[in-house]
Amino acid sequence: MGLAKEFTKGLWQELPPFRLVLGLCPTLAVTTAAENGIGMGLATTFVLTCSNILVSLLRNIIPGKVRIAAFIVIIASFVVTVELLMQAYFYPLYQVLGIFIPLIVVNCIILGRAEAFASKRSLLPSIMDGLGIGLGFTMSLGFLGAAREILGGGTVFGLSVFWSSFEPMAFLLKPPGAFVCLGLILGLINIVSRR
Amino acid sequence: MNDILKMVIVLGLICSVAGLALAAVYNVTKEPIEYQQIKFIKEPSVKAVLSGYENDPIKDRFALPAGKDKKGRDVFQTVFPAKKGGQVVALALDGSGKGFNGDIEVMVGLEPSGKLTGISVMKHAETPGIGSKVTEPKFTDQFKKLTVDNPTAVDGVSGATYSTKGVLAAVTEAVSYFKNNKQQILAQAGK
Numbered sequence: 001m002g003l004a005k006e007f008t009k010g011l012w013q014e015l016p017p018f019r020l021v022l023g024l025c026p027t028l029a030v031t032t033a034a035e036n037g038i039g040m041g042l043a044t045t046f047v048l049t050c051s052n053i054l055v056s057l058l059r060n061i062i063p064g065k066v067r068i069a070a071f072i073v074i075i076a077s078f079v080v081t082v083e084l085l086m087q088a089y090f091y092p093l094y095q096v097l098g099i100f101i102p103l104i105v106v107n108c109i110i111l112g113r114a115e116a117f118a119s120k121r122s123l124l125p126s127i128m129d130g131l132g133i134g135l136g137f138t139m140s141l142g143f144l145g146a147a148r149e150i151l152g153g154g155t156v157f158g159l160s161v162f163w164s165s166f167e168p169m170a171f172l173l174k175p176p177g178a179f180v181c182l183g184l185i186l187g188l189i190n191i192v193s194r195r
Numbered sequence: 196m197n198d199i200l201k202m203v204i205v206l207g208l209i210c211s212v213a214g215l216a217l218a219a220v221y222n223v224t225k226e227p228i229e230y231q232q233i234k235f236i237k238e239p240s241v242k243a244v245l246s247g248y249e250n251d252p253i254k255d256r257f258a259l260p261a262g263k264d265k266k267g268r269d270v271f272q273t274v275f276p277a278k279k280g281g282q283v284v285a286l287a288l289d290g291s292g293k294g295f296n297g298d299i300e301v302m303v304g305l306e307p308s309g310k311l312t313g314i315s316v317m318k319h320a321e322t323p324g325i326g327s328k329v330t331e332p333k334f335t336d337q338f339k340k341l342t343v344d345n346p347t348a349v350d351g352v353s354g355a356t357y358s359t360k361g362v363l364a365a366v367t368e369a370v371s372y373f374k375n376n377k378q379q380i381l382a383q384a385g386k
Contacts, residue, residue, distance in 0.1 A: 058209075066202045070209050077213040081220050088227035091235045 006125045010132030016109050017140045017182075018189050023109040027141060028178040030100050034157055037145030038138055039093045043086065043101060045134025047078045048110050052130035055118040062119075071114045072105070079104045109137065148172045148181050237302065240315035241275045241287045244304030248277030248284060257383055261372060272372050276384035283384045285312050288373055292364025295357035296320045299329070301365035305373055307381055309343040314366055319358075326358035334359075338366065346370045 014020055017027040026044070031037040054074050055062075062070045083101045086094045094101065104110065113133055118126040146156050152172030154162045162168075171177045233253060241252050252275035261272040275287040284306065291300045297320040304312035316330040328334060329352055337349040346366050351359035373380065 062205055062209075063198065063202045065198075066206050070206060073206075073209050073213050077217055080217055084220050084224040084228070088224035088231060091231035095235070 003124060003128050006128040007132035010129070010134070010136040011139070012136075014133065014136070015140060016133055016137045017144075018186060020109075021186070022112060023107050023137065024182075025103065026100050026107060027144065028175065028182060030097055031141055031145040031148055031178060031181075032173050033149045033153075034142050034146035036093075036096050037141030037143075039090070040097055040100060041134070041138025041141040043082050043097070044104055044107060044110070044137055045131065046082055047075060047104055048113060048134045048137075049127060049130035050078045051075045051110060051114055052118040052126040053123065055114045056121060056123050056126035059119045067119060068111075068115070071111060071119075075110055075114065076105045109133065144178075144181060144185065147185070148177060152177060236300075236317050237275075237289070240289075240302035240317045243315040244287050244302055244313040245275070245277040245285050246312070248279055250276070250278040252277050252287060259376065259379060259383065272376075274380055274384065278384075283307055283381060286373070286380065286384060288369040289317065290365040290367070290369030290372070292361040292366075292368065294319060294321050294361030295326050295355070296322065299358070299361040299365055301362055301369065303338075303346075303366055303369040305343065305370070307377075311338050311341045311343070311346060311370075314338045314362075316362065319361075321355070321358045321361075326352075326355045328352045328355055329358045329362045334362075343370050343374055 010016070012019070016022050017024060023044075026040050030040045051071070051074050055071055058070070058074075079102060082104070083094075086097075086101060113129060117129050121129070150156050150161060151169050153170070154160060154166055154168040169177075172181060233256075238253055245252060255278070256273055256275045258271040258273050261270045264270050272288060276283055277285040277287070285304055286307070287302050287304050289300060289302050291298045293299075298318075299316060299321070300318040302315045302317055304314070306312055314335050316335070319327070319330065321327050321329065334349070334352055338346070341348060347363045349363075
């Protein structure tokens with residue numbers, strides 16, 4: 001498989017939340033607005049790419065029996081780095097994402113890519129894999145966030161998109177709305193991909 | 196045996212490198228984080244409770260010792276002074292109290308005479324639409340007429356008893372620190 005294919009598979013074939021249905025906790029929790037979804041996606045992309053790089057470089061050094069522990073240490077370190085950097089330079093975003101930043105540690109996409117991909121491949125494919133899956137995750141979260149923000153709040157990126165008498169369906173911004181939205185999108189994607 | 200030794204060494208090395216790297220990141224980001232917290236959480240509240248000043252209360256802030264916490268560490272009370280023509284016209288102190296869901300942090304504005312100039316809720320996790328009503332002007336504006344002798348003589352928010360109590364506890368904490376350390380605070384603020 002070429003490098004380009006490693007990158008593009010994350011955008012459709014193995015689109016994390018919609019095709020693999022992995023990493024649903026942040027997908028459901030933070031997508032109340034497009035901006036939050038994209039912020040969360042970019043933070044995850046950074047952690048995913050960095051951890052893929054390190055895991056790939058260290059794949060011949062880490063003994064098989066303790067590999068998961070080593071992966072988790074690597075991932076957790078990058079997550080704390082992201083958390084500190086976000087607090088220092090993007091404080092309003094940090095206030096919105098809050099607890100879900102430290103929870104990137106247990107995002108199964110990241111450990112999944114480290115275990116299934118980066119620990120068996122060389123550096124370049126691992127970087128492409130991390131970037132591709134990360135970008136796919138960011139797009140999915142951004143899309144879900146935008147859908148919920150438009151229908152649930154009548155805005156997108158904080159800008160009003162509807163006529164003034166439009167009554168937004170506020171329940172979409174609540175947790176049940178996240179499940180409804182995710183279900184509809186999964187259904188749509190299944191219809192599209194069956195053809 | 197050899198295997199175990201290798202595992203211990205590799206894992207130990209990874210952990211120590213991770214620890215060192217995190218310590219470095221922490222040191223680099225420590226000051227920006229402090230600055231951001233003051234800018235995004237405290238500054239809007241300080242501006243809301245103080246008025247008619249000419250200095251920069253954020254820049255002129257100072258911290259005074261406020262006893263020790265449960266673990267025996269020193270606790271400091273930050274004071275934001277508002278000055279006009281070199282005179283201290285008002286002070287802003289923060290306090291916190293236990294609400295329905297976690298701590299509620301409140302900024303309290305006080306005149307040196309003991310009159311309250313207002314309060315502003317900085318941080319809370321109360322139920323949206325119910326407990327969160329304690330952040331609205333309808334509730335917070337009541338504090339403007341009060342003095343340090345009866346800082347909690349307000350009408351509570353109905354249906355949000357715990358949230359109301361949390362705000363009152365926070366106000367009481369800030370006010371009682373002011374009452375107990377008035378001389379010290381005013382001396383430091385006048386400098």
